[in-house]
Amino acid sequence: xxxxxxxxxxxxxxxxxxxxxxxxxxxxxxxxxxxxxxxxxxxxxxxxxxxxxxxxxxxxxxxxxxxxxxxxxxxxxxxxxxxxxxxxxxxxxxxxxxxxxxxxxxxxxxxxxxxxxxxxxxxxxxxxxxxxxxxxxxxxxxxxxxxxxxxxxxxxxxxxxxxxxxxxxxxxxxxxxxxxxxxxxxxxxxxxxxx
Ligand code: NI
Numbered sequence: 176x177x178x179x180x181x182x183x184x185x186x187x188x189x190x191x192x193x194x195x196x197x198x199x200x201x202x203x204x205x206x207x208x209x210x211x212x213x214x215x216x217x218x219x220x221x222x223x224x225x226x227x228x229x230x231x232x233x234x235x236x237x238x239x240x241x242x243x244x245x246x247x248x249x250x251x252x253x254x255x256x257x258x259x260x261x262x263x264x265x266x267x268x269x270x271x272x273x274x275x276x277x278x279x280x281x282x283x284x285x286x287x288x289x290x291x292x293x294x295x296x297x298x299x300x301x302x303x304x305x306x307x308x309x310x311x312x313x314x315x316x317x318x319x320x321x322x323x324x325x326x327x328x329x330x331x332x333x334x335x336x337x338x339x340x341x342x343x344x345x346x347x348x349x350x351x352x353x354x355x356x357x358x359x360x361x362x363x364x365x366x367x368x369x370x
Contacts, residue, residue, distance in 0.1 A: 200235050210267060211224065213267060215366070234250060251328060268349060280309045291318075316349070351364060
């Protein structure tokens with residue numbers, strides 16, 4: 176089926192930092208300025224941007240892997256510790272464009288949670304800690320949230336043609352938010368969720 180093929184290869188990922196120390200792969204970085212509207216406290220996000228911005232996460236995508244149904248995309252995601260207002264730093268979150276495709280995230284270091292929801296409104300929040308794998312089934316949007324004081328580092332694998340639908344989450348938001356309450360991560364309803 177596929178015209179593009181890739182030869183076998185290997186790649187290093189640091190088990191603590193998640194970085195590809197050899198430089199064979201290059202990460203993409205997302206800043207608060209890339210996600211102002213995704214945080215509940217937009218004013219707090221704008222304040223951070225005004226004061227010079229802050230990185231929220233790095234991730235490796237491995238563009239060299241063809242986007243076919245037989246290939247697998249993999250890489251690491253590194254979410255920095257921090258908050259916007261009382262909401263923890265998190266990834267943008269996405270559905271897969273091919274909705275019926277799942278994903279595995281294995282936590283290498285740090286502390287956090289995977290927030291997931293389906294288009295029908297089911298919600299799941301699963302703790303991420305080193306040595307634990309989280310299974311994201313088909314149809315579930317997924318977002319990593321760093322609730323700890325170190326970087327949250329995960330290794331992920333998904334079907335290479337799954338694609339990323341960021342737009343649905345950007346427009347509607349998630350139904351739930353994870354915020355700090357009395358020093359602890361707490362899931363609350365998103366007051367700005369747009370059905
Ligand atoms: Ni995904």
